[in-house]
Amino acid sequence: MHTCVSCGAQYEGNFCPKCGERRITSADRTVLAFLRRAFEEVTDVDSRLIRTFKQLVRRPGALTRAFAEGRRKPFLGPVQLFLLANLAYFLIQPLSSFTGYNTPLDSQLERQVYSEKLPVADWVAAATSSAGLDDTTFEVVYNNQSELLARSLLVIMVPILALWLAVIAVGRGKPFVDHVVFALHFYAFDLIVVHCLVLMVWPYIVIGAATALQALIGTPYWLNPAANFLLEGGASLLITVPYLFFAYRRFYGMGALVAMALAFVSLFALQLITVTYRLLLLLVSLATV
Ligand SMILES: [Zn+2]
Structure with a gap:
């Protein structure tokens, strides 16, 4: 069991189920790991943007439907x-x-x-x-x-x-x-x-x-x-x-x-x-x- 450093919840595994905070190990505290994560974050914003734009143009009403049904993570x-x-x-x-x-x-x-x-x-x-x-x-x-x-x-x-x-x-x-x-x-x-x-x-x-x-x-x-x-x-x-x-x-x-x-x-x-x-x-x- 770990204690989440952000919200104090007790959990197992690498992510806090309550607030989503990721557990940091010593391997994360290197410049290389920092750059790799930064790259992931930047390209993720990018892919979400492109995915959202494609849905908006190609499938009218699909984004609204996804949002209403609670499928919100993949899109802006x-x-x-x-x-x-x-x-x-x-x-x-x-x-x-x-x-x-x-x-x-x-x-x-x-x-x-x-x-x-x-x-x-x-x-x-x-x-x-x-x-x-x-x-x-x-x-x-x-x-x-x-x-x-x-x-x-x-x-x-x-x-x-x-x-x-x-x-x-x-x-x-x-x-x-x-x-x-x-x-x-x-x-x-x-x-x-x-x-x-x-x-x-x-x-x-x-x-x-x-x-x-x-x-x-x-x-x-x-x-x-x-x-x-x-x-x-x-x-x-x-x-x-x-x-x-x-x-x-x-x-x-x-x-x-x-x-x-x-x-x-x-x-x-x-x-x-x-x-x-x-x-x-x-x-x-x-x-x-
Ligand atoms: Zn937490």
Whole structure:
């Protein structure tokens, strides 16, 4: 029997069953053993990361299911994964031609569904004069503030999506925390795959295809609207809908038709969640700039 040096429990063998502490022998206290262990730890983080990413991309809903069933050791936790995706997104996003989740002032003023319906221009004018800045300087200061806030505000989309999931999965016997975990995994996928990987190359594919078609058959009347539609919504239709379809089936055990219908309807819910997030980002940025 040994006494654990960390928690004081009595045990046999090399690991404490209560806290997981490993028993150290004199053979462990060499530089070589130290380096070997350090290498194991580093490569283990790595293999967990790769394993988690593969599951996230290849098997929608599998990570959520593993987490709910208690198979948690092999993968990164949902919050850890979400934060990592958030970090990757804000590093890579400036390279993309899409504004994405960070919404600069010109986009807030002109390109949002609420830009015209709410007195956004008046709010901005009021904030500009109370800050005592001219329009150009205010825009720079605002955009910095908005970019900073966007990173932490992104997380508010998670509980809203969880509420939506609770509505569509009502009667399936899942506790609310399951919907939260599903939402964390979904946004991790959305940030890494849709916003980092796909939107980086997507515009070039669409524009390239449209240009090639134009060279072949002249400019057909449907080409511009079709290219615009593909630029805006194509990635969502081709990636988000199938992702949700498989995830709804795998995690919530929905039938194919129900999962398909709900995956399409969820696009509108996601759009609404993004709009809510952008409006909140505008209000908080204006209030704190
Ligand atoms: Zn212990």
